[in-house]
Amino acid sequence: MIDYDTLKNWVFPPIEHRYTADDSMRYALALGLGDDPMDPLQLQFVNDTNPGLPLALPTMAVVLGFPGSWMQDPATGIDFTKIVHGEEEITLHALLPAAGAVRAEHRVVSIVDKGEGRGATVTYDKALYDAATGQLLATVRHTTFARGNGGFSASDGKTDSAPPAPPKPPTGTPDQVLEIRTLPQQALLYRLCADRNPLHSDPATAQAAGFARPILHGLCTYGIAGRTLLTAWGGGRPETLKTLFARFSSPVMPGETLRFEMYRGAAAGEVAFRTIAVERGVTVLDCGRAVLAS
Incomplete structure:
Protein backbone atom coordinates (compact mmCIF):
# COMPACT_ATOMS: atom_id res chain seq x y z
CA MET A 1 0.00 0.00 0.00
CA ILE A 2 1.27 3.46 -0.91
CA ASP A 3 2.10 5.76 2.00
CA TYR A 4 1.63 9.24 0.54
CA ASP A 5 4.30 11.01 2.61
CA THR A 6 6.93 8.32 2.05
CA LEU A 7 6.44 8.26 -1.70
CA LYS A 8 6.05 12.02 -2.15
CA ASN A 9 9.37 12.56 -0.36
CA TRP A 10 11.20 9.72 -2.09
CA VAL A 11 14.92 10.48 -2.25
CA PHE A 12 16.63 9.91 -5.58
CA PRO A 13 20.43 10.08 -5.69
CA PRO A 14 21.66 12.36 -8.49
CA ILE A 15 22.72 10.37 -11.53
CA GLU A 16 25.67 11.34 -13.70
CA HIS A 17 25.46 9.73 -17.13
CA ARG A 18 28.36 9.84 -19.56
CA TYR A 19 27.52 8.97 -23.13
CA THR A 20 29.23 8.93 -26.51
CA ALA A 21 28.31 9.64 -30.11
CA ASP A 22 27.92 5.88 -30.51
CA ASP A 23 25.17 5.96 -27.87
CA SER A 24 23.38 8.75 -29.75
CA MET A 25 23.58 6.80 -33.00
CA ARG A 26 22.45 3.60 -31.27
CA TYR A 27 19.38 5.43 -29.91
CA ALA A 28 18.52 6.76 -33.37
CA LEU A 29 18.97 3.34 -34.96
CA ALA A 30 16.73 1.84 -32.25
CA LEU A 31 13.99 4.23 -33.41
CA GLY A 32 14.38 2.96 -36.97
CA LEU A 33 16.35 5.82 -38.46
CA GLY A 34 18.44 4.73 -41.39
CA ASP A 35 15.57 2.81 -42.98
CA ASP A 36 16.29 5.05 -45.97
CA PRO A 37 20.11 5.05 -46.09
CA MET A 38 20.06 7.78 -48.77
CA ASP A 39 18.04 10.29 -46.71
CA PRO A 40 20.36 13.01 -45.35
CA LEU A 41 17.78 13.97 -42.70
CA GLN A 42 18.10 10.47 -41.25
CA LEU A 43 21.83 10.09 -41.82
CA GLN A 44 22.61 13.16 -39.72
CA PHE A 45 21.61 11.12 -36.64
CA VAL A 46 23.27 7.80 -37.54
CA ASN A 47 26.41 8.68 -39.53
CA ASP A 48 29.59 10.13 -38.04
CA THR A 49 31.74 10.38 -41.15
CA ASN A 50 31.02 14.07 -41.78
CA PRO A 51 32.23 16.95 -39.57
CA GLY A 52 29.76 17.97 -36.86
CA LEU A 53 27.83 14.69 -37.02
CA PRO A 54 26.06 12.83 -35.61
CA LEU A 55 23.39 14.99 -34.03
CA ALA A 56 21.39 13.81 -31.03
CA LEU A 57 17.65 13.32 -31.26
CA PRO A 58 15.86 15.48 -28.67
CA THR A 59 13.79 12.57 -27.34
CA MET A 60 17.01 10.89 -26.19
CA ALA A 61 16.44 12.98 -23.06
CA VAL A 62 14.05 10.25 -21.86
CA VAL A 63 16.83 7.63 -21.61
CA LEU A 64 19.68 9.81 -20.31
CA GLY A 65 19.97 9.58 -16.53
CA PHE A 66 17.51 6.67 -16.42
CA PRO A 67 16.65 6.01 -12.73
CA GLY A 68 16.08 2.27 -13.18
CA SER A 69 13.15 0.33 -11.78
CA TRP A 70 12.94 2.33 -8.56
CA MET A 71 9.23 1.56 -8.16
CA GLN A 72 10.21 -2.07 -7.60
CA VAL A 84 1.89 0.61 -16.82
CA HIS A 85 3.34 3.70 -18.44
CA GLY A 86 0.61 6.33 -18.59
CA GLU A 87 2.02 9.56 -20.06
CA GLU A 88 5.31 11.16 -21.03
CA GLU A 89 6.22 14.79 -21.62
CA ILE A 90 9.51 16.47 -22.42
CA THR A 91 10.41 20.13 -22.52
CA LEU A 92 13.67 20.94 -24.31
CA HIS A 93 15.55 23.94 -22.95
CA ALA A 94 18.69 23.52 -25.08
CA LEU A 95 20.02 21.29 -27.84
CA LEU A 96 21.23 17.93 -26.52
CA PRO A 97 24.91 17.31 -27.28
CA ALA A 98 25.62 14.11 -29.20
CA ALA A 99 28.23 13.17 -26.58
CA GLY A 100 29.08 14.36 -23.11
CA ALA A 101 27.98 13.99 -19.51
CA VAL A 102 24.65 14.91 -17.95
CA ARG A 103 23.38 15.05 -14.39
CA ALA A 104 19.83 13.88 -13.73
CA GLU A 105 17.82 14.96 -10.70
CA HIS A 106 14.46 13.28 -10.04
CA ARG A 107 11.55 14.11 -7.75
CA VAL A 108 8.01 12.83 -7.26
CA VAL A 109 5.58 15.67 -8.03
CA SER A 110 2.12 14.09 -7.84
CA ILE A 111 0.37 11.00 -6.42
CA VAL A 112 -3.32 10.72 -7.27
CA ASP A 113 -5.66 8.14 -5.77
CA LYS A 114 -8.31 7.35 -8.37
CA GLY A 115 -10.28 5.23 -5.88
CA GLU A 116 -10.53 1.64 -4.71
CA GLY A 117 -10.22 -0.70 -7.66
CA ARG A 118 -9.43 2.20 -10.02
CA GLY A 119 -5.71 2.53 -9.46
CA ALA A 120 -3.46 5.51 -8.81
CA THR A 121 -1.10 7.68 -10.80
CA VAL A 122 2.46 8.55 -9.78
CA THR A 123 4.16 11.40 -11.62
CA TYR A 124 7.81 12.24 -11.29
CA ASP A 125 10.05 14.79 -12.97
CA LYS A 126 13.61 14.55 -14.22
CA ALA A 127 15.71 17.69 -14.64
CA LEU A 128 18.61 16.99 -17.00
CA TYR A 129 21.66 19.24 -16.73
CA ASP A 130 24.93 19.47 -18.62
CA ALA A 131 27.34 18.09 -16.02
CA ALA A 132 30.14 20.42 -17.06
CA THR A 133 28.29 23.74 -17.31
CA GLY A 134 25.20 23.21 -15.17
CA GLN A 135 22.95 24.29 -18.05
CA LEU A 136 19.44 22.87 -17.89
CA LEU A 137 18.98 20.81 -21.05
CA ALA A 138 15.59 19.17 -20.62
CA THR A 139 12.76 18.51 -18.21
CA VAL A 140 11.05 15.11 -18.48
CA ARG A 141 7.72 14.31 -16.81
CA HIS A 142 6.80 10.64 -16.48
CA THR A 143 3.41 9.39 -15.26
CA THR A 144 2.91 5.78 -14.20
CA PHE A 145 -0.52 4.22 -13.77
CA ALA A 146 -0.35 1.96 -10.71
CA ARG A 147 -3.34 -0.28 -11.34
CA GLY A 148 -3.05 -2.10 -8.02
CA ASN A 149 -2.85 0.91 -5.71
CA GLY A 150 -6.28 2.53 -5.82
CA GLY A 151 -7.75 3.43 -2.44
CA PHE A 152 -4.46 4.19 -0.70
CA SER A 153 -5.84 7.48 0.69
CA ALA A 154 -8.92 5.93 2.36
CA SER A 155 -7.43 6.12 5.86
CA ASP A 156 -5.92 9.61 5.89
CA GLY A 157 -7.29 11.40 2.80
CA LYS A 158 -3.81 12.26 1.54
CA THR A 159 -3.82 12.48 -2.26
CA ASP A 160 -3.04 15.09 -4.85
CA SER A 161 -5.74 16.52 -7.10
CA ALA A 162 -6.09 14.94 -10.50
CA PRO A 163 -4.88 17.20 -13.33
CA PRO A 164 -7.28 18.16 -16.13
CA ALA A 165 -7.62 15.52 -18.83
CA PRO A 166 -5.39 16.31 -21.83
CA PRO A 167 -7.32 17.38 -24.94
CA LYS A 168 -7.94 14.84 -27.68
CA PRO A 169 -6.71 15.61 -31.19
CA PRO A 170 -9.33 16.55 -33.80
CA THR A 171 -11.20 13.84 -35.69
CA GLY A 172 -11.36 15.51 -39.11
CA THR A 173 -8.96 15.15 -42.01
CA PRO A 174 -5.37 15.44 -40.73
CA ASP A 175 -3.11 18.16 -42.06
CA GLN A 176 -0.32 15.60 -42.43
CA VAL A 177 -0.13 11.82 -42.26
CA LEU A 178 3.03 9.74 -42.10
CA GLU A 179 3.39 5.98 -41.72
CA ILE A 180 6.45 4.23 -40.30
CA ARG A 181 6.79 0.47 -40.20
CA THR A 182 8.49 -0.73 -37.05
CA LEU A 183 11.08 -3.49 -37.18
CA PRO A 184 10.39 -7.01 -35.91
CA GLN A 185 13.55 -6.70 -33.80
CA GLN A 186 12.90 -3.11 -32.70
CA ALA A 187 12.33 -3.91 -29.01
CA LEU A 188 15.59 -5.89 -28.93
CA LEU A 189 17.39 -2.84 -30.27
CA TYR A 190 15.68 -0.30 -28.03
CA ARG A 191 16.38 -2.24 -24.83
CA LEU A 192 20.08 -1.54 -25.40
CA CYS A 193 19.37 2.15 -24.78
CA ALA A 194 18.10 1.80 -21.19
CA ASP A 195 15.11 -0.39 -20.29
CA ARG A 196 16.02 -4.10 -20.02
CA ASN A 197 12.56 -5.21 -18.82
CA PRO A 198 12.15 -8.81 -20.12
CA LEU A 199 8.60 -7.96 -21.16
CA HIS A 200 10.24 -6.55 -24.29
CA SER A 201 12.61 -9.41 -25.04
CA ASP A 202 11.54 -12.68 -23.42
CA PRO A 203 8.54 -14.52 -24.95
CA ALA A 204 7.73 -16.39 -21.73
CA THR A 205 7.64 -13.16 -19.69
CA ALA A 206 5.44 -11.47 -22.30
CA GLN A 207 3.04 -14.41 -22.42
CA ALA A 208 2.80 -14.50 -18.62
CA ALA A 209 1.75 -10.84 -18.78
CA GLY A 210 -1.00 -11.66 -21.27
CA PHE A 211 0.73 -10.78 -24.55
CA ALA A 212 1.28 -13.17 -27.43
CA ARG A 213 4.88 -11.98 -27.78
CA PRO A 214 7.21 -9.28 -26.47
CA ILE A 215 5.86 -5.77 -26.92
CA LEU A 216 7.62 -2.58 -27.96
CA HIS A 217 8.72 -0.13 -25.28
CA GLY A 218 6.27 2.75 -24.96
CA LEU A 219 9.21 5.16 -25.01
CA CYS A 220 10.33 3.69 -28.31
CA THR A 221 6.92 4.52 -29.78
CA TYR A 222 7.23 7.95 -28.18
CA GLY A 223 10.67 8.44 -29.75
CA ILE A 224 9.29 7.44 -33.15
CA ALA A 225 6.62 10.11 -32.65
CA GLY A 226 9.36 12.68 -32.03
CA ARG A 227 11.20 11.53 -35.14
CA THR A 228 8.00 11.80 -37.20
CA LEU A 229 7.18 15.29 -35.95
CA LEU A 230 10.70 16.50 -36.78
CA THR A 231 10.32 15.13 -40.30
CA ALA A 232 6.82 16.48 -40.91
CA TRP A 233 7.02 19.86 -39.17
CA GLY A 234 10.62 20.63 -38.23
CA GLY A 235 12.55 20.04 -41.43
CA GLY A 236 14.50 17.32 -39.65
CA ARG A 237 16.21 19.90 -37.42
CA PRO A 238 16.43 18.67 -33.80
CA GLU A 239 16.53 22.18 -32.36
CA THR A 240 12.96 22.83 -33.55
CA LEU A 241 11.28 20.44 -31.09
CA LYS A 242 10.43 22.30 -27.88
CA THR A 243 7.81 20.13 -26.16
CA LEU A 244 6.28 16.71 -26.75
CA PHE A 245 3.44 15.06 -24.80
CA ALA A 246 1.64 11.77 -25.37
CA ARG A 247 -0.64 9.39 -23.51
CA PHE A 248 0.04 5.67 -23.94
CA SER A 249 -3.24 3.97 -24.81
CA SER A 250 -2.19 0.54 -26.13
CA PRO A 251 1.08 -1.36 -26.65
CA VAL A 252 2.72 -1.74 -30.05
CA MET A 253 3.81 -5.11 -31.40
CA PRO A 254 7.21 -4.93 -33.13
CA GLY A 255 6.74 -5.12 -36.89
CA GLU A 256 3.49 -3.15 -36.92
CA THR A 257 2.99 -0.04 -39.05
CA LEU A 258 2.41 3.19 -37.14
CA ARG A 259 0.20 5.83 -38.72
CA PHE A 260 0.69 9.36 -37.38
CA GLU A 261 -2.31 11.65 -37.93
CA MET A 262 -1.20 15.22 -37.29
CA TYR A 263 -3.18 18.45 -37.04
CA ARG A 264 -1.93 22.03 -37.09
CA GLY A 265 -2.79 23.79 -33.80
CA ALA A 266 -4.25 27.23 -33.22
CA ALA A 267 -0.94 28.78 -32.17
CA ALA A 268 2.20 28.90 -34.29
CA GLY A 269 4.21 25.71 -34.02
CA GLU A 270 1.53 23.69 -32.20
CA VAL A 271 0.72 20.21 -33.50
CA ALA A 272 -1.84 17.71 -32.18
CA PHE A 273 -1.55 14.05 -33.12
CA ARG A 274 -2.58 10.48 -32.55
CA THR A 275 -0.77 7.28 -33.50
CA ILE A 276 -2.56 4.20 -34.80
CA ALA A 277 -1.25 0.65 -35.21
CA VAL A 278 -2.52 0.17 -38.75
CA GLU A 279 -2.80 -3.63 -38.82
CA ARG A 280 -5.07 -3.69 -35.74
CA GLY A 281 -6.72 -0.29 -36.17
CA VAL A 282 -5.83 0.53 -32.54
CA THR A 283 -4.79 3.93 -31.20
CA VAL A 284 -1.47 3.46 -29.39
CA LEU A 285 -0.61 7.11 -28.62
CA ASP A 286 -3.42 9.55 -27.89
CA CYS A 287 -3.79 13.17 -26.83
CA GLY A 288 -0.47 13.89 -28.50
CA ARG A 289 0.69 17.47 -28.68
CA ALA A 290 3.95 19.14 -29.57
CA VAL A 291 5.41 22.59 -30.09
CA LEU A 292 8.02 23.11 -32.77
CA ALA A 293 9.84 26.34 -33.48
CA SER A 294 10.03 27.62 -37.04
Whole structure:
Protein backbone atom coordinates (compact mmCIF):
# COMPACT_ATOMS: atom_id res chain seq x y z
CA MET A 1 0.00 0.00 0.00
CA ILE A 2 1.27 3.46 -0.91
CA ASP A 3 2.10 5.76 2.00
CA TYR A 4 1.63 9.24 0.54
CA ASP A 5 4.30 11.01 2.61
CA THR A 6 6.93 8.32 2.05
CA LEU A 7 6.44 8.26 -1.70
CA LYS A 8 6.05 12.02 -2.15
CA ASN A 9 9.37 12.56 -0.36
CA TRP A 10 11.20 9.72 -2.09
CA VAL A 11 14.92 10.48 -2.25
CA PHE A 12 16.63 9.91 -5.58
CA PRO A 13 20.43 10.08 -5.69
CA PRO A 14 21.66 12.36 -8.49
CA ILE A 15 22.72 10.37 -11.53
CA GLU A 16 25.67 11.34 -13.70
CA HIS A 17 25.46 9.73 -17.13
CA ARG A 18 28.36 9.84 -19.56
CA TYR A 19 27.52 8.97 -23.13
CA THR A 20 29.23 8.93 -26.51
CA ALA A 21 28.31 9.64 -30.11
CA ASP A 22 27.92 5.88 -30.51
CA ASP A 23 25.17 5.96 -27.87
CA SER A 24 23.38 8.75 -29.75
CA MET A 25 23.58 6.80 -33.00
CA ARG A 26 22.45 3.60 -31.27
CA TYR A 27 19.38 5.43 -29.91
CA ALA A 28 18.52 6.76 -33.37
CA LEU A 29 18.97 3.34 -34.96
CA ALA A 30 16.73 1.84 -32.25
CA LEU A 31 13.99 4.23 -33.41
CA GLY A 32 14.38 2.96 -36.97
CA LEU A 33 16.35 5.82 -38.46
CA GLY A 34 18.44 4.73 -41.39
CA ASP A 35 15.57 2.81 -42.98
CA ASP A 36 16.29 5.05 -45.97
CA PRO A 37 20.11 5.05 -46.09
CA MET A 38 20.06 7.78 -48.77
CA ASP A 39 18.04 10.29 -46.71
CA PRO A 40 20.36 13.01 -45.35
CA LEU A 41 17.78 13.97 -42.70
CA GLN A 42 18.10 10.47 -41.25
CA LEU A 43 21.83 10.09 -41.82
CA GLN A 44 22.61 13.16 -39.72
CA PHE A 45 21.61 11.12 -36.64
CA VAL A 46 23.27 7.80 -37.54
CA ASN A 47 26.41 8.68 -39.53
CA ASP A 48 29.59 10.13 -38.04
CA THR A 49 31.74 10.38 -41.15
CA ASN A 50 31.02 14.07 -41.78
CA PRO A 51 32.23 16.95 -39.57
CA GLY A 52 29.76 17.97 -36.86
CA LEU A 53 27.83 14.69 -37.02
CA PRO A 54 26.06 12.83 -35.61
CA LEU A 55 23.39 14.99 -34.03
CA ALA A 56 21.39 13.81 -31.03
CA LEU A 57 17.65 13.32 -31.26
CA PRO A 58 15.86 15.48 -28.67
CA THR A 59 13.79 12.57 -27.34
CA MET A 60 17.01 10.89 -26.19
CA ALA A 61 16.44 12.98 -23.06
CA VAL A 62 14.05 10.25 -21.86
CA VAL A 63 16.83 7.63 -21.61
CA LEU A 64 19.68 9.81 -20.31
CA GLY A 65 19.97 9.58 -16.53
CA PHE A 66 17.51 6.67 -16.42
CA PRO A 67 16.65 6.01 -12.73
CA GLY A 68 16.08 2.27 -13.18
CA SER A 69 13.15 0.33 -11.78
CA TRP A 70 12.94 2.33 -8.56
CA MET A 71 9.23 1.56 -8.16
CA GLN A 72 10.21 -2.07 -7.60
CA ASP A 73 11.50 -1.11 -4.13
CA PRO A 74 8.93 -2.48 -1.63
CA ALA A 75 9.28 0.72 0.42
CA THR A 76 7.44 2.66 -2.31
CA GLY A 77 4.29 0.66 -1.59
CA ILE A 78 3.69 0.32 -5.32
CA ASP A 79 2.49 -2.99 -6.73
CA PHE A 80 5.21 -3.20 -9.38
CA THR A 81 3.54 -6.12 -11.16
CA LYS A 82 0.56 -3.93 -12.04
CA ILE A 83 2.15 -0.71 -13.27
CA VAL A 84 1.89 0.61 -16.82
CA HIS A 85 3.34 3.70 -18.44
CA GLY A 86 0.61 6.33 -18.59
CA GLU A 87 2.02 9.56 -20.06
CA GLU A 88 5.31 11.16 -21.03
CA GLU A 89 6.22 14.79 -21.62
CA ILE A 90 9.51 16.47 -22.42
CA THR A 91 10.41 20.13 -22.52
CA LEU A 92 13.67 20.94 -24.31
CA HIS A 93 15.55 23.94 -22.95
CA ALA A 94 18.69 23.52 -25.08
CA LEU A 95 20.02 21.29 -27.84
CA LEU A 96 21.23 17.93 -26.52
CA PRO A 97 24.91 17.31 -27.28
CA ALA A 98 25.62 14.11 -29.20
CA ALA A 99 28.23 13.17 -26.58
CA GLY A 100 29.08 14.36 -23.11
CA ALA A 101 27.98 13.99 -19.51
CA VAL A 102 24.65 14.91 -17.95
CA ARG A 103 23.38 15.05 -14.39
CA ALA A 104 19.83 13.88 -13.73
CA GLU A 105 17.82 14.96 -10.70
CA HIS A 106 14.46 13.28 -10.04
CA ARG A 107 11.55 14.11 -7.75
CA VAL A 108 8.01 12.83 -7.26
CA VAL A 109 5.58 15.67 -8.03
CA SER A 110 2.12 14.09 -7.84
CA ILE A 111 0.37 11.00 -6.42
CA VAL A 112 -3.32 10.72 -7.27
CA ASP A 113 -5.66 8.14 -5.77
CA LYS A 114 -8.31 7.35 -8.37
CA GLY A 115 -10.28 5.23 -5.88
CA GLU A 116 -10.53 1.64 -4.71
CA GLY A 117 -10.22 -0.70 -7.66
CA ARG A 118 -9.43 2.20 -10.02
CA GLY A 119 -5.71 2.53 -9.46
CA ALA A 120 -3.46 5.51 -8.81
CA THR A 121 -1.10 7.68 -10.80
CA VAL A 122 2.46 8.55 -9.78
CA THR A 123 4.16 11.40 -11.62
CA TYR A 124 7.81 12.24 -11.29
CA ASP A 125 10.05 14.79 -12.97
CA LYS A 126 13.61 14.55 -14.22
CA ALA A 127 15.71 17.69 -14.64
CA LEU A 128 18.61 16.99 -17.00
CA TYR A 129 21.66 19.24 -16.73
CA ASP A 130 24.93 19.47 -18.62
CA ALA A 131 27.34 18.09 -16.02
CA ALA A 132 30.14 20.42 -17.06
CA THR A 133 28.29 23.74 -17.31
CA GLY A 134 25.20 23.21 -15.17
CA GLN A 135 22.95 24.29 -18.05
CA LEU A 136 19.44 22.87 -17.89
CA LEU A 137 18.98 20.81 -21.05
CA ALA A 138 15.59 19.17 -20.62
CA THR A 139 12.76 18.51 -18.21
CA VAL A 140 11.05 15.11 -18.48
CA ARG A 141 7.72 14.31 -16.81
CA HIS A 142 6.80 10.64 -16.48
CA THR A 143 3.41 9.39 -15.26
CA THR A 144 2.91 5.78 -14.20
CA PHE A 145 -0.52 4.22 -13.77
CA ALA A 146 -0.35 1.96 -10.71
CA ARG A 147 -3.34 -0.28 -11.34
CA GLY A 148 -3.05 -2.10 -8.02
CA ASN A 149 -2.85 0.91 -5.71
CA GLY A 150 -6.28 2.53 -5.82
CA GLY A 151 -7.75 3.43 -2.44
CA PHE A 152 -4.46 4.19 -0.70
CA SER A 153 -5.84 7.48 0.69
CA ALA A 154 -8.92 5.93 2.36
CA SER A 155 -7.43 6.12 5.86
CA ASP A 156 -5.92 9.61 5.89
CA GLY A 157 -7.29 11.40 2.80
CA LYS A 158 -3.81 12.26 1.54
CA THR A 159 -3.82 12.48 -2.26
CA ASP A 160 -3.04 15.09 -4.85
CA SER A 161 -5.74 16.52 -7.10
CA ALA A 162 -6.09 14.94 -10.50
CA PRO A 163 -4.88 17.20 -13.33
CA PRO A 164 -7.28 18.16 -16.13
CA ALA A 165 -7.62 15.52 -18.83
CA PRO A 166 -5.39 16.31 -21.83
CA PRO A 167 -7.32 17.38 -24.94
CA LYS A 168 -7.94 14.84 -27.68
CA PRO A 169 -6.71 15.61 -31.19
CA PRO A 170 -9.33 16.55 -33.80
CA THR A 171 -11.20 13.84 -35.69
CA GLY A 172 -11.36 15.51 -39.11
CA THR A 173 -8.96 15.15 -42.01
CA PRO A 174 -5.37 15.44 -40.73
CA ASP A 175 -3.11 18.16 -42.06
CA GLN A 176 -0.32 15.60 -42.43
CA VAL A 177 -0.13 11.82 -42.26
CA LEU A 178 3.03 9.74 -42.10
CA GLU A 179 3.39 5.98 -41.72
CA ILE A 180 6.45 4.23 -40.30
CA ARG A 181 6.79 0.47 -40.20
CA THR A 182 8.49 -0.73 -37.05
CA LEU A 183 11.08 -3.49 -37.18
CA PRO A 184 10.39 -7.01 -35.91
CA GLN A 185 13.55 -6.70 -33.80
CA GLN A 186 12.90 -3.11 -32.70
CA ALA A 187 12.33 -3.91 -29.01
CA LEU A 188 15.59 -5.89 -28.93
CA LEU A 189 17.39 -2.84 -30.27
CA TYR A 190 15.68 -0.30 -28.03
CA ARG A 191 16.38 -2.24 -24.83
CA LEU A 192 20.08 -1.54 -25.40
CA CYS A 193 19.37 2.15 -24.78
CA ALA A 194 18.10 1.80 -21.19
CA ASP A 195 15.11 -0.39 -20.29
CA ARG A 196 16.02 -4.10 -20.02
CA ASN A 197 12.56 -5.21 -18.82
CA PRO A 198 12.15 -8.81 -20.12
CA LEU A 199 8.60 -7.96 -21.16
CA HIS A 200 10.24 -6.55 -24.29
CA SER A 201 12.61 -9.41 -25.04
CA ASP A 202 11.54 -12.68 -23.42
CA PRO A 203 8.54 -14.52 -24.95
CA ALA A 204 7.73 -16.39 -21.73
CA THR A 205 7.64 -13.16 -19.69
CA ALA A 206 5.44 -11.47 -22.30
CA GLN A 207 3.04 -14.41 -22.42
CA ALA A 208 2.80 -14.50 -18.62
CA ALA A 209 1.75 -10.84 -18.78
CA GLY A 210 -1.00 -11.66 -21.27
CA PHE A 211 0.73 -10.78 -24.55
CA ALA A 212 1.28 -13.17 -27.43
CA ARG A 213 4.88 -11.98 -27.78
CA PRO A 214 7.21 -9.28 -26.47
CA ILE A 215 5.86 -5.77 -26.92
CA LEU A 216 7.62 -2.58 -27.96
CA HIS A 217 8.72 -0.13 -25.28
CA GLY A 218 6.27 2.75 -24.96
CA LEU A 219 9.21 5.16 -25.01
CA CYS A 220 10.33 3.69 -28.31
CA THR A 221 6.92 4.52 -29.78
CA TYR A 222 7.23 7.95 -28.18
CA GLY A 223 10.67 8.44 -29.75
CA ILE A 224 9.29 7.44 -33.15
CA ALA A 225 6.62 10.11 -32.65
CA GLY A 226 9.36 12.68 -32.03
CA ARG A 227 11.20 11.53 -35.14
CA THR A 228 8.00 11.80 -37.20
CA LEU A 229 7.18 15.29 -35.95
CA LEU A 230 10.70 16.50 -36.78
CA THR A 231 10.32 15.13 -40.30
CA ALA A 232 6.82 16.48 -40.91
CA TRP A 233 7.02 19.86 -39.17
CA GLY A 234 10.62 20.63 -38.23
CA GLY A 235 12.55 20.04 -41.43
CA GLY A 236 14.50 17.32 -39.65
CA ARG A 237 16.21 19.90 -37.42
CA PRO A 238 16.43 18.67 -33.80
CA GLU A 239 16.53 22.18 -32.36
CA THR A 240 12.96 22.83 -33.55
CA LEU A 241 11.28 20.44 -31.09
CA LYS A 242 10.43 22.30 -27.88
CA THR A 243 7.81 20.13 -26.16
CA LEU A 244 6.28 16.71 -26.75
CA PHE A 245 3.44 15.06 -24.80
CA ALA A 246 1.64 11.77 -25.37
CA ARG A 247 -0.64 9.39 -23.51
CA PHE A 248 0.04 5.67 -23.94
CA SER A 249 -3.24 3.97 -24.81
CA SER A 250 -2.19 0.54 -26.13
CA PRO A 251 1.08 -1.36 -26.65
CA VAL A 252 2.72 -1.74 -30.05
CA MET A 253 3.81 -5.11 -31.40
CA PRO A 254 7.21 -4.93 -33.13
CA GLY A 255 6.74 -5.12 -36.89
CA GLU A 256 3.49 -3.15 -36.92
CA THR A 257 2.99 -0.04 -39.05
CA LEU A 258 2.41 3.19 -37.14
CA ARG A 259 0.20 5.83 -38.72
CA PHE A 260 0.69 9.36 -37.38
CA GLU A 261 -2.31 11.65 -37.93
CA MET A 262 -1.20 15.22 -37.29
CA TYR A 263 -3.18 18.45 -37.04
CA ARG A 264 -1.93 22.03 -37.09
CA GLY A 265 -2.79 23.79 -33.80
CA ALA A 266 -4.25 27.23 -33.22
CA ALA A 267 -0.94 28.78 -32.17
CA ALA A 268 2.20 28.90 -34.29
CA GLY A 269 4.21 25.71 -34.02
CA GLU A 270 1.53 23.69 -32.20
CA VAL A 271 0.72 20.21 -33.50
CA ALA A 272 -1.84 17.71 -32.18
CA PHE A 273 -1.55 14.05 -33.12
CA ARG A 274 -2.58 10.48 -32.55
CA THR A 275 -0.77 7.28 -33.50
CA ILE A 276 -2.56 4.20 -34.80
CA ALA A 277 -1.25 0.65 -35.21
CA VAL A 278 -2.52 0.17 -38.75
CA GLU A 279 -2.80 -3.63 -38.82
CA ARG A 280 -5.07 -3.69 -35.74
CA GLY A 281 -6.72 -0.29 -36.17
CA VAL A 282 -5.83 0.53 -32.54
CA THR A 283 -4.79 3.93 -31.20
CA VAL A 284 -1.47 3.46 -29.39
CA LEU A 285 -0.61 7.11 -28.62
CA ASP A 286 -3.42 9.55 -27.89
CA CYS A 287 -3.79 13.17 -26.83
CA GLY A 288 -0.47 13.89 -28.50
CA ARG A 289 0.69 17.47 -28.68
CA ALA A 290 3.95 19.14 -29.57
CA VAL A 291 5.41 22.59 -30.09
CA LEU A 292 8.02 23.11 -32.77
CA ALA A 293 9.84 26.34 -33.48
CA SER A 294 10.03 27.62 -37.04
